[in-house]
Amino acid sequence: MILFAKQLCSKSLALIFILISFGVHNSWANEPISPIFPAENLDQDKFELGKALFKDTRLSLNNDTSCHTCHDLSMGGGDKLKIRENVATNSPTIFNTSKNFHVGWRGQFESLGHHLGGVLANPKVMGTNWPRAVTSLKADTSFTPKFRKAYQGEISQETIFDAILYFETNLIVPSKFDEYLLGNEQAISQTAKYGYEKFKDYGCISCHQGANVGGNLFQSLGVVAPYMGEDGKYRAKKLRVPSLRNVALTAPYLHDGSVDSLESMIRIMAQYQLGQTLTNTEIRQIKAFLESLNSQIEPAAYE
Amino acid sequence: MNKIKLPLIFVLLSLAIMLAIYGTYNRYSDLKDTMGIQNSIFQVVELRSADAKWNFELNRIHSNNFPHYDLVNQAAKNYQTELQLFLQMSSNIQGPLQNIGVELNRLSKDKQRLMNDYLSDIAITRNSFKFLDTLLFSLHETYQDDDEFLKFLAYAQYQVSIYVALNQNIQLKQHKGYDSCDQCDMDQKKAFNKVNLHLGLLKDKILLSNQAKDDFYNPEHTLLLTLLLDELSMAYIETEAEHKTIQSQILIITTILVITVLALLGFLYWIYRTIEGHRRAGITDPLTGLYNRKKLFENLQPLMDLHHKSGKNLALLFIDLDGFKQINDTHGHDIGDKLLQRISARFNQHVRKQDCIYRIGGDEFVILIKELEALDIAEAIAKEILTKCSRSFKLDDKLCDITLSIGISLFPDHTQTPKQLIRYADEAMYQAKSHGKNQVKTWSES
Numbered sequence: 001m002i003l004f005a006k007q008l009c010s011k012s013l014a015l016i017f018i019l020i021s022f023g024v025h026n027s028w029a030n031e032p033i034s035p036i037f038p039a040e041n042l043d044q045d046k047f048e049l050g051k052a053l054f055k056d057t058r059l060s061l062n063n064d065t066s067c068h069t070c071h072d073l074s075m076g077g078g079d080k081l082k083i084r085e086n087v088a089t090n091s092p093t094i095f096n097t098s099k100n101f102h103v104g105w106r107g108q109f110e111s112l113g114h115h116l117g118g119v120l121a122n123p124k125v126m127g128t129n130w131p132r133a134v135t136s137l138k139a140d141t142s143f144t145p146k147f148r149k150a151y152q153g154e155i156s157q158e159t160i161f162d163a164i165l166y167f168e169t170n171l172i173v174p175s176k177f178d179e180y181l182l183g184n185e186q187a188i189s190q191t192a193k194y195g196y197e198k199f200k201d202y203g204c205i206s207c208h209q210g211a212n213v214g215g216n217l218f219q220s221l222g223v224v225a226p227y228m229g230e231d232g233k234y235r236a237k238k239l240r241v242p243s244l245r246n247v248a249l250t251a252p253y254l255h256d257g258s259v260d261s262l263e264s265m266i267r268i269m270a271q272y273q274l275g276q277t278l279t280n281t282e283i284r285q286i287k288a289f290l291e292s293l294n295s296q297i298e299p300a301a302y303e
Numbered sequence: 304m305n306k307i308k309l310p311l312i313f314v315l316l317s318l319a320i321m322l323a324i325y326g327t328y329n330r331y332s333d334l335k336d337t338m339g340i341q342n343s344i345f346q347v348v349e350l351r352s353a354d355a356k357w358n359f360e361l362n363r364i365h366s367n368n369f370p371h372y373d374l375v376n377q378a379a380k381n382y383q384t385e386l387q388l389f390l391q392m393s394s395n396i397q398g399p400l401q402n403i404g405v406e407l408n409r410l411s412k413d414k415q416r417l418m419n420d421y422l423s424d425i426a427i428t429r430n431s432f433k434f435l436d437t438l439l440f441s442l443h444e445t446y447q448d449d450d451e452f453l454k455f456l457a458y459a460q461y462q463v464s465i466y467v468a469l470n471q472n473i474q475l476k477q478h479k480g481y482d483s484c485d486q487c488d489m490d491q492k493k494a495f496n497k498v499n500l501h502l503g504l505l506k507d508k509i510l511l512s513n514q515a516k517d518d519f520y521n522p523e524h525t526l527l528l529t530l531l532l533d534e535l536s537m538a539y540i541e542t543e544a545e546h547k548t549i550q551s552q553i554l555i556i557t558t559i560l561v562i563t564v565l566a567l568l569g570f571l572y573w574i575y576r577t578i579e580g581h582r583r584a585g586i587t588d589p590l591t592g593l594y595n596r597k598k599l600f601e602n603l604q605p606l607m608d609l610h611h612k613s614g615k616n617l618a619l620l621f622i623d624l625d626g627f628k629q630i631n632d633t634h635g636h637d638i639g640d641k642l643l644q645r646i647s648a649r650f651n652q653h654v655r656k657q658d659c660i661y662r663i664g665g666d667e668f669v670i671l672i673k674e675l676e677a678l679d680i681a682e683a684i685a686k687e688i689l690t691k692c693s694r695s696f697k698l699d700d701k702l703c704d705i706t707l708s709i710g711i712s713l714f715p716d717h718t719q720t721p722k723q724l725i726r727y728a729d730e731a732m733y734q735a736k737s738h739g740k741n742q743v744k745t746w747s748e749s
Contacts, residue, residue, distance in 0.1 A: 034371065101376035203433035206426045210373035217372050218419045223427055224434075224504075238423075275434050275501070 032200065032209040035178040036099060039170035045150040050167025052146070053160055058136050059120065061127030067094070067119075067164070074299065076249025082257035086124040090257035093246045095295050098169045100215035100243060105255045107218060107240035116165055130157045173295035175245065180292070188292040195289025198282050203274050212243035213293060221254070224275035227268065229258050248291040262287055316567045323560040327553055337546060339392065340539045343400075346389040347532050353382040354528065361418070361519070364425060365471075372422055379415055386411055393535075400538065403531050410524045417519040424512035428470065431505040435463055438501065442494055452491055455481050459498050463505070470509050588662045590640055591647040596663040599671075603721035606671065607714055613674070617714040618681035620670040621728035622650075622688070625706040625740040627666040634701060641698045642705065653688050669725070678713055678745065685709045685743040693741065706741035708732050717746055 053059065055068040070079045070091040077093035084091060089105050097103065098112060109115035120128045137143050137155050144155065151159045177196075179187035188196075199205055208214040220236045221227050228234055239255060253259040259268065266283050270276045278286070357378040364375060390404050439459055446452045458481055465475045484495045581587055586598035594602075610617045624646070631639040643666070650660050654670055661669040670688075672681045689709060695702045710731025712724050731746040738744065 032371065034373065099373075101373070101380075201433075201437070203430045206429045206433070210371055212373075216376050217426055218423050219426065223430065274430055276437075 031181060032205045033177075033181065033213055034211045035181040036096060036172055036174050036211050037178075038174065039172055042170055043150065043166070045146065046163055046166045047170055049146045049150045050163040050165070052143075053164050054167055056137075059126055059128045059133050059160070061123055061129065065126065067126075073297070076246040076294070078246075078250035080251065082252050089255045090252065092242065093250050094168060094171060095297075096172050096212055096243065096245050098172065099210075099212040100240070101217075102240055105239050105242070106237065112169055113165055116161065116168070120161070133160070173297055175293050175295055177289075177292040189288060191285050191288040192292040193289075195285035195287065195292075198278075198286050199289055202270060202276055202278070204269065204286075207241045207273065208244050213245055214241045215243040217241045219273075221268075221272060223273050225272055227272040229256075231258070234258055244290055245293045246295055248287070248294055262290065266290075312570070316563060316570075319563050320560060320567075323556055323563065327556050327560075337539065337542050340535060340542060343389065343393045344532070344535045344539060346385070346392050347528070347535060350382070350385045350389050351528055351532070353378070353385040354525075357382050357418075358520070361421070361516075364422070365516070372426075375418070375422065379418060382411065383415070400531070400534055403527060403534065407524075407527050407531065410521065410527060414519065414521060414524055417515065417521070421512065421515035421519045424508065424515045428505070428508040428512045431501060431508050432463070432467070435459075435498070435501050435505060438494075438498060439463070442498070446491070449491075451486055452484070455484060455495065455498075459502065462502050466502075466505050466509050469506075470512070472513065591644055591662050593647055593668075594659060594661045596661065599661040599663055599669055599725075600721065602659065602671070603724070606673065607719070607721065607724075610673070610714060615673075616675035616678070616681075616716065618672040618675050618678065619712045619714070619724050619728045620672065620681065620685050620688075621710040621712070621725070621732040622668040622670065623708050623732050623736070624666040625708055625736070627705070630703060630705065634698075634703070638698050638701065638703070642696055642703055645696050645698070646692060646705070649692055650688060653691055654684065658684075669728070675713075678711075678716070681711055681713070682743060682745060685711060689741070689743060708735040708740050709743045710735055711743065711745045713745075 054071075055066050057063050057066045057069075060066065070084060070087075071077050071094035072079055073094070077095040079091045081091070083089060092105065101107070103109035103112055103115040109118065120126045134155055134157060137160070147153065147155045147159060150163065153159060176187045177192075180193075199208075207217055207219050210216045217240070218238050219241050220238050221234070222236045227236060234254070234256065237255070242255075247253075248262055251260060251262065253262070253265045259265045263283050266286050267278060270278045357375070360375040360378045364372065386408065390408060393400055393404055439456055442456055443453070446456070458478060461478060462480075465477070468475045481495075484491060487495055586594055586601070588595045606617060627639065627642075630642060643662075647660065647662070647668075650668065650670065654660060654672070657673050659671045659673075661671075663669050670684075672684060675681055689707055692705065692707050695704050697703075710728045710733070712718070712727035712731060714724055717727050718724050727746040731744045735742045735744040
């Protein structure tokens with residue numbers, strides 16, 4: 001019984017701390033967008049191994065596709081295509097995905113792990129033949145030491161899976177705008193700052209907000225007026241509001257990739273989600289703000 | 304008696320021990336793990352705090368200008384993790400708890416879905432507020448000199464305030480509305496319609512988001528959590544009590560077990576002591592298992608006393624094997640020993656239960672025939688033994704023939720002393736030998 005009481009005490013203490021910590025605020029806590037930080041204590045060996053596997057076509061059914069095919073790290077983590085054949089939607093960015101709530105356009109996957117399992121098993125995307133993939137990776141002498149270093153063990157389905165998951169979970173790359181949020185006034189242009197104010201004033205922020213400027217809320221396009229698309233083929237669905245980080249790099253837009261330019265995307269959003277008509281200046285300002293959200297990817301780091 | 308009953312007692316005792324051990328084991332394995340329940344209780348406490356945190360975040364969203372849905376989602380995720388932990392921990396707790404766990408899982412999935420709807424609805428509500436706010440502000444700028452239209456704008460502004468209050472579940476008094484604007488120009492008419500349209504939309508949105516909120520704060524869910532805690536505490540108390548009774552039961556079973564083992568050990572010791580005692584006292588003959596000469600002398604006097612009291616006769620049969628030495632010489636000592644054993648067995652078959660057989664020398668035996676009415680019964684028994692033993696013995700594929708000479712003496716007719724009784728029987732036996740062996744002679748004064 002004494003043990004019981006002791007444990008109860010420590011638990012309630014912890015609870016009190018949690019409650020106290022609610023009161024503590026950071027300088028950016030009043031902003032609807034919170035900054036992101038690169039992963040701490042990154043296991044570089046595991047991360048690099050995950051990246052190598054991310055680009056390895058041997059994990060696909062016909063040895064012709066890798067994650068990198070659709071999530072090109074040099075193209076903002078997307079593929080610049082409307083919709084690739086075999087899949088139903090536009091390829092979203094791979095950067096900062098672990099900051100999203102649920103995974104996929106419709107948030108149909110609970111976690112990155114669930115999603116990765118699905119993608120690797122799906123013959124329309126990767127369709128990994130595990131025995132073959134493991135054998136051919138074992139035959140590749142460059143991989144064995146990497147696995148030994150990162151996992152102190154053999155190449156296996158579990159370690160391959162874990163390395164990729166580790167890579168995508170920790171692929172967090174902050175932007176200029178994060179620097180601005182953290183107090184560096186010079187980090188973004190004056191236009192971008194106006195854009196941010198407009199973004200908040202018009203209410204884009206009520207859907208695109210949080211750490212990933214989106215990715216944490218379910219909405220459909222066409223709140224104020226039904227949106228049919230430029231060609232009348234758009235079908236509104238309840239979607240996880242997409243993250244706008246790297247949005248300037250990942251045209252075309254929307255889940256069906258039906259909008260080509262960021263300017264028209266901003267105009268459509270204002271019109272159908274907010275019932276507002278924006279001037280060209282405002283659009284340019286918001287665009288500058290969105291561009292400041294691009295992850296500062298050092299090209300060398302993702303070769 | 305020893306030969307049959309001893310193993311039986313052994314089997315019974317070991318059965319009892321096995322039963323006791325099995326019983327103890329069975330009770331122990333039946334024991335529910337109170338530690339497990341205790342952990343589950345802690346987990347429910349964690350779960351409740353996770354739930355409270357989740358609701359706290361949602362409430363903050365409702366009143367905050369710049370909501371961070373990340374925090375709500377984080378809290379929801381955290382709640383799910385705690386729930387999974389709880390379900391794992393309580394998976395081995397049977398009964399009603401299990402059902403509550405499953406139900407809770409289902410309800411919290413619903414709750415998650417409702418939360419998403421709720422968050423979506425308040426996001427849109429906020430948009431509508433924002434939209435009307437900017438719209439009314441710009442109309443104010445444009446029509447600041449038009450008193451009639453400003454009245455409408457003031458009304459609209461008040462209407463927005465009503466909705467802000469409604470969003471917090473506070474009802475404000477309604478004013479008479481403007482359903483038309485007669486003096487309006489085209490632009491004003493457009494603006495008038497737009498404002499009214501959005502006021503209508505806003506009202507719908509607020510009602511929706513309040514509805515979603517009510518749905519989300521599902522009282523069933525909260526009730527279930529409380530119920531769970533109650534059930535767990537009850538289960539804990541019950542198991543603790545059960546634990547106690549089982550402990551006392553185990554104590555009893557263990558005591559029985561110890562007593563049984565002690566009894567068994569005592570019994571074994573007793574058997575050991577008796578056998579050992581016999582051996583030490585040297586009253587049995589190791590080859591045939593019959594009593595020996597010493598025992599005969601021990602027994603004889605008390606027996607005589609007994610017969611003296613009852614007035615009955617006691618006959619002593621002195622038996623000597625004829626030509627045993629030859630058998631030993633021709634067939635070897637092994638066969639000789641075996642023959643002695645077989646003859647002893649035949650004696651045993653043909654004497655009455657109460658009579659005793661002694662091996663008093665190499666090939667000399669004595670049989671005491673008790674409680675005799677008359678001498679001829681003893682003679683009859685002796686003759687019977689004689690004929691029975693004259694049948695060949697088959698020893699290791701060899702046929703051996705042996706005859707006996709038997710001398711009989713009688714108490715109290717012949718003598719009153721043990722020594723004399725034996726001597727007389729011995730003498731009678733010698734007579735039988737000298738008369739050609741293989742016969743019975745009763746002692747007589749000659």
